[in-house]
Amino acid sequence: MTVIDSIDPVVRDLWYAVAALDDLDLIDVQESVLLDTPINVCHDTSGGVQCRTELRPLPVCERYGYVWTSLGSPQTDVFSIPEYVEPDRRNIHAATIGVHTSAPRTIENFLDMGHFPYVHTGILGAEPHTEVRDYNVEVSVERDEIVATNCLFWQPMAAAASSSGADVDYIYRVPHPYCAILYKSSPIDDKRLDVIAVFLQPETQEQVRAHMMLSLLDEASTDHQIRLFQQTIFGQDKPILENQFPKRLPLDPRAETPIRADKSAIAYRRWLSDKGITYGVIPAAA
Amino acid sequence: MLKLYDYELSGNCYKIRLMLSFLDVVHSIESVDFYPGAQHKSPAFLRLNPMGQLPVIEDAGMVLRDAQAILIYLAARYDSQGVWFPRDDPVRLGQIAQWLAFADSITATASVARLHDGLLYSHVDSEAARLGAHKLFRILDEHLYFCEQVEQTWICPGDQPTLADIACFPYVMLSEEGGISRIDYPALRRWCDRFKRIPGFVVMPGIFHAGPGLEASTV
Numbered sequence: 171m172t173v174i175d176s177i178d179p180v181v182r183d184l185w186y187a188v189a190a191l192d193d194l195d196l197i198d199v200q201e202s203v204l205l206d207t208p209i210n211v212c213h214d215t216s217g218g219v220q221c222r223t224e225l226r227p228l229p230v231c232e233r234y235g236y237v238w239t240s241l242g243s244p245q246t247d248v249f250s251i252p253e254y255v256e257p258d259r260r261n262i263h264a265a266t267i268g269v270h271t272s273a274p275r276t277i278e279n280f281l282d283m284g285h286f287p288y289v290h291t292g293i294l295g296a297e298p299h300t301e302v303r304d305y306n307v308e309v310s311v312e313r314d315e316i317v318a319t320n321c322l323f324w325q326p327m328a329a330a331a332s333s334s335g336a337d338v339d340y341i342y343r344v345p346h347p348y349c350a351i352l353y354k355s356s357p358i359d360d361k362r363l364d365v366i367a368v369f370l371q372p373e374t375q376e377q378v379r380a381h382m383m384l385s386l387l388d389e390a391s392t393d394h395q396i397r398l399f400q401q402t403i404f405g406q407d408k409p410i411l412e413n414q415f416p417k418r419l420p421l422d423p424r425a426e427t428p429i430r431a432d433k434s435a436i437a438y439r440r441w442l443s444d445k446g447i448t449y450g451v452i453p454a455a456a
Numbered sequence: 457m458l459k460l461y462d463y464e465l466s467g468n469c470y471k472i473r474l475m476l477s478f479l480d481v482v483h484s485i486e487s488v489d490f491y492p493g494a495q496h497k498s499p500a501f502l503r504l505n506p507m508g509q510l511p512v513i514e515d516a517g518m519v520l521r522d523a524q525a526i527l528i529y530l531a532a533r534y535d536s537q538g539v540w541f542p543r544d545d546p547v548r549l550g551q552i553a554q555w556l557a558f559a560d561s562i563t564a565t566a567s568v569a570r571l572h573d574g575l576l577y578s579h580v581d582s583e584a585a586r587l588g589a590h591k592l593f594r595i596l597d598e599h600l601y602f603c604e605q606v607e608q609t610w611i612c613p614g615d616q617p618t619l620a621d622i623a624c625f626p627y628v629m630l631s632e633e634g635g636i637s638r639i640d641y642p643a644l645r646r647w648c649d650r651f652k653r654i655p656g657f658v659v660m661p662g663i664f665h666a667g668p669g670l671e672a673s674t675v
């Protein structure tokens with residue numbers, strides 16, 4: 171039995187972002203790994219993109235500035251981010267960064283507000299503003315995704331365009347077991363939200379590539395300033411992520427002790443369990 | 457004013473930011489879009505440094521590249537006490553130069569593994585890089601252990617840290633991003649904690665301040 175046969179069908183049939191279109195201008199052929207299978211991504215002769223394993227071509231589509239592929243047969247399109255097509259948005263590939271941890275640990279860190287004052291000190295949080303106020307979490311059955319709303323956190327410098335501290339509103343979506351989208355108050359338009367998405371490419375059960383996409387309302391900052399802001403944040407998260415053990419996310423509710431601020435993580439773990447996800451996790455005992 | 461061409465996630469640029477902070481040198485930073493912009497390979501930047509590498513400084517009309525070279529220049533020009541690079545002490549100068557070269561080897565191994573695992577450098581041999589880094593960490597760990605036995609705090613003899621410590625610190629501290637654990641190098645880890653308590657120490661993404669609990673235990 172090959173590795174891919176042992177991967178649960180839900181995971182095998184998902185779409186995965188595997189390369190930023192921007193990065194294909196830097197590196198002609200991007201070699202990486204998807205679910206333990208070496209793959210490469212490059213432009214084809216007609217100007218499109220192709221993705222293949224050593225043995226076979228894989229399905230491809232282009233969404234949100236990235237090449238997406240699958241080792242199986244995806245049953246649905248890539249989830250929707252309606253804001254991406256709004257004409258006044260800046261859509262920016264911030265970075266693809268490899269991390270020595272599982273995809274679910276990375277998603278949980280992305281959902282967590284409690285670490286802001288300690289890990290992103292002076293940017294996304296600062297003592298003594300450490301309280302994670304109560305927020306709402308629900309699983310949308312219709313869209314098959316987790317949504318956390320009414321998340322409020324005081325941030326000294328919420329975005330590259332921020333000039334001072336502010337209470338920032340967050341909405342989180344988890345529309346894919348290994349992708350999450352964050353909506354946060356825009357520093358320049360109080361009626362609309364900036365979008366920050368992380369698309370994870372699980373290379374192995376304990377190694378990911380994080381593709382980070384921003385869709386912002388910001389006319390002042392340069393692309394470089396916007397990317398650097400996001401790269402700094404992610405660079406701060408990295409040692410925290412890489413030092414969490416076990417690297418696979420335990421789904422047994424008794425394995426780790428959550429606090430109230432972890433409501434979204436509890437919902438996420440339950441959602442993964444219900445889907446029968448086994449990749450990058452330690453499944454709960456039956 | 458001195459200008460540093462900088463990339464926030466670069467350990468070699470961090471060496472210069474540390475030195476500028478320790479010496480409290482007024483400077484400006486020109487942030488270079490290393491990734492994904494590859495601005496360090498642009499024609500404009502190549503005119504500044506034909507090697508296409510960061511960091512580079514401009515100071516008083518002079519352009520200087522190479523982290524270790526810049527450290528020497530900054531210490532010689534701005535450290536009036538001659539602490540970081542003791543100009544009149546041939547023995548320690550020789551030792552510092554030896555460890556600056558060693559730091560370059562750390563860059564060629566630990567930093568390469570980090571670029572491979574973290575930043576799309578899929579064409580390099582990361583296993584060889586990791587193996588090479590472990591050999592160097594073993595050498596530095598042993599050296600620091602024997603230093604501790606004679607109550608020597610820093611890589612080179614003397615009461616104060618030197619350029620040798622600055623040059624070796626960043627890519628040792630960032631090694632886990634390249635899959636190089638420091639668990640087997642206890643003297644190296646203790647030295648990292650001491651380094652973080654040097655007055656004027658600054659952090660970079662991936663490197664945090666020393667914890668308050670540890671501070672008490674080093675007295």
